[in-house]
């Protein structure tokens with residue numbers, strides 16, 4: 177029995193060491209990193225907590241929600257990986273959850289039901305995000321913020337305004353998580369192009385709602401014979417990916433599992449950037465000069481201070497150029513709605 181336990185333990189240690197080595201570190205050089213998840217007991221929060229517990233770059237995992245986090249934290253904490261896990265709940269414990277955090281992931285807020293747009297969530301989620309960002313400004317002003325709560329096109333500008341008011345705003349540290357759009361675009365493209373999905377790359381730019389989601393299939397790799405008609409259909413399916421899940425769940429919420437996967441990928445990229453791993457590039461919604469809009473999702477190189485460089489759009493097809501012009505009014509109005517809310 178003892179030898180069985182010993183070999184299981186050796187396996188776990190070897191797995192964690194080799195995954196650290198795969199990420200470009202020597203096993204001695206991985207710094208301590210605290211990740212806080214706000215909304216950790218929710219549909220996204222729980223599987224995201226699990227995935228972050230599996231990430232060997234995390235040394236301290238703080239799980240915060242308005243309720244139910246002690247159970248989630250107790251459960252996840254039994255997994256024999258590197259991080260210490262602590263559950264926090266209620267306003268009184270928010271400061272402790274945030275103190276010392278390097279990355280704060282925010283999936284707090286209500287999800288859509290069939291028939292709703294992401295903007296229909298604004299009235300509830302804007303207030304939730306504002307309150308959480310006020311606490312972040314106070315307790316961990318230098319953390320990288322990964323905003324998942326919808327409508328992302330407005331919640332990111334809200335966060336920026338809250339941080340500006342608190343005097344802590346650093347545009348390099350605020351990210352709207354649009355990774356799920358990229359994950360979907362890759363999956364749908366691989367299916368149509370009949371290529372192995374593991375090698376597929378597709379940038380997705382713009383924002384995170386309906387037509388503001390603009391996948392750039394003209395830049396997809398590997399190149400494949402995909403017709404114009406199929407590109408139009410792939411674009412529409414990527415833009416409607418969230419709605420597809422909302423309708424399939426029929427009133428029981430929106431994407432949680434694929435979102436947890438996407439959120440874990442993006443947080444991992446942020447941690448790698450912080451740790452100095454070179455050439456970490458992800459699409460994300462950030463303060464931007466790439467277009468005339470103040471916030472825009474595009475490829476971003478991540479570094480030790482968050483955003484290292486916001487990369488340009490690259491060459492667009494005529495269909496994508498048209499999509500870009502079409503998305504601007506809606507994206508701008510969502511950004512302005514967020515700014516107005518934060519300053520009222």
Ligand SMILES: NC(=O)C1=CN([C@@H]2O[C@H](COP(=O)(O)OP(=O)(O)OC[C@H]3O[C@@H](n4cnc5c(N)ncnc54)[C@H](O)[C@@H]3O)[C@@H](O)[C@H]2O)C=CC1
Pocket residue numbers: 214215216217218219220221240241242243283284285286287288297301304307308323324325326327328353354355356357384429430431432435
């Ligand atoms: N960026 C993206 O690609 C995606 C964003 N989302 C968004 O993520 C959000 C969460 O979705 P789900 O996890 O499915 O919802 P959910 O309702 O299952 O979970 C939300 C959690 O937030 C918690 N919460 C509410 N107020 C809070 C506060 N003040 N502080 C801390 N926690 C608080 C709730 O207690 C709940 O546990 C929604 O706004 C949804 O639209 C969902 C999928 C993809």
Ligand SMILES: O=C([O-])CC(=O)C(=O)O
Pocket residue numbers: 287288294326356417418419421422430431
């Ligand atoms: O569609 C929703 O409401 C949730 C979301 O943002 C997504 O799945 O992309």
